[in-house]
Amino acid sequence: MNKIISLEQMTDCEMYNPILTLSEDSDYDNRFCVIHTNVGNIAFSYYDLGIAPDYIIQDTTLFLSFGTSYYILDLKRKCILCKSDDVLSVIFKIIKFDVQSCIVFVGEMFLLCFSLEGELIWKNSYRNTIFDWSVTDKGLSIVFENDEKWIISLKDGNGIRIEQN
Numbered sequence: 192m193n194k195i196i197s198l199e200q201m202t203d204c205e206m207y208n209p210i211l212t213l214s215e216d217s218d219y220d221n222r223f224c225v226i227h228t229n230v231g232n233i234a235f236s237y238y239d240l241g242i243a244p245d246y247i248i249q250d251t252t253l254f255l256s257f258g259t260s261y262y263i264l265d266l267k268r269k270c271i272l273c274k275s276d277d278v279l280s281v282i283f284k285i286i287k288f289d290v291q292s293c294i295v296f297v298g299e300m301f302l303l304c305f306s307l308e309g310e311l312i313w314k315n316s317y318r319n320t321i322f323d324w325s326v327t328d329k330g331l332s333i334v335f336e337n338d339e340k341w342i343i344s345l346k347d348g349n350g351i352r353i354e355q356n
Contacts, residue, residue: 194226194227195224195225195226195243195244195246196224196225196226196227197222197224198223198224198225207225207232207234208231208232209225209231209232210230210231210232210233210269211231211264211269211271212233212234212235213233213234213235213236213255213260213262214235214236214237215235215236215237215238215257215258215259215260216238217236219238220236220237220238221238221239222236222237222238222239222257222258223236224236224244226253226255228248228253228266229266230251230266230267230269231266231269233253233255233264235255235257235262237258237260238258239258240258240259240281242281242282242283244256244257244258245257245282245283245284245285246285247285247287247294248266249287249294249307250307251266251267252264252265252266252272252307252308252309253266254285254294254296254305254309255285256282256285256296257282258281258282259275259279259280259281259282260274260275260282261273261274261275261282261296261303262274262275263305263309265309272309273305273311280298280299280300280301280320281299282296282297282298282299283297283298283321283324284296284297284324285297286326286331288326288345290345291346292307293305293306293345294306294307295345297324297331298321299320299321300316300319300321301314301315301316301317302314302315302321302331302333302343302348304345312348313347313348315343315348317335319335319336319337319339320335320336321333321334321335321336322334322335322336327342329342330342330343330344330345331343331345332353338355339352340352340353340355341353
């Protein structure tokens with residue numbers, strides 16, 4: 192399994208000779224990291240909000256989240272396929288679903304679903320904060336801060352509220 196290496200300073204990154212360097216906001220970033228991949232190292236920096244970066248490599252596509260940013264990279268061509276625009280909430284987790292052949296980014300107030308090739312399938316934004324989530328055979332189960340529970344279909348992002356007894 193590939194691992195994320197945390198660095199003390201951005202200058203430490205130079206010894207890893209990254210093929211791509213990403214940054215959330217270089218004026219405020221306080222965390223610097225490197226991921227080893229089969230085609231080279233990916234370096235990134237971000238402002239640490241207490242949630243560890245997460246990533247999944249699917250063939251030659253890297254799905255990466257750190258802080259309030261996400262990137263989808265084509266490692267073979269060494270280019271960015273997709274990146275976050277104005278995401279104002281933290282990204283908690285990236286989940287791969289083999290049954291539906293998709294990747295879901297679970298954010299503080301949103302879900303993003305991508306194909307394994309990195310194309311956006313659907314996205315959902317919410318008014319309440321996502322408090323918890325789990326994988327079920329029916330899709331993604333999410334619990335909001337107000338204790339509402341929903342099952343989200345991986346096919347189209349539609350949700351069904353689960354009534355509580």
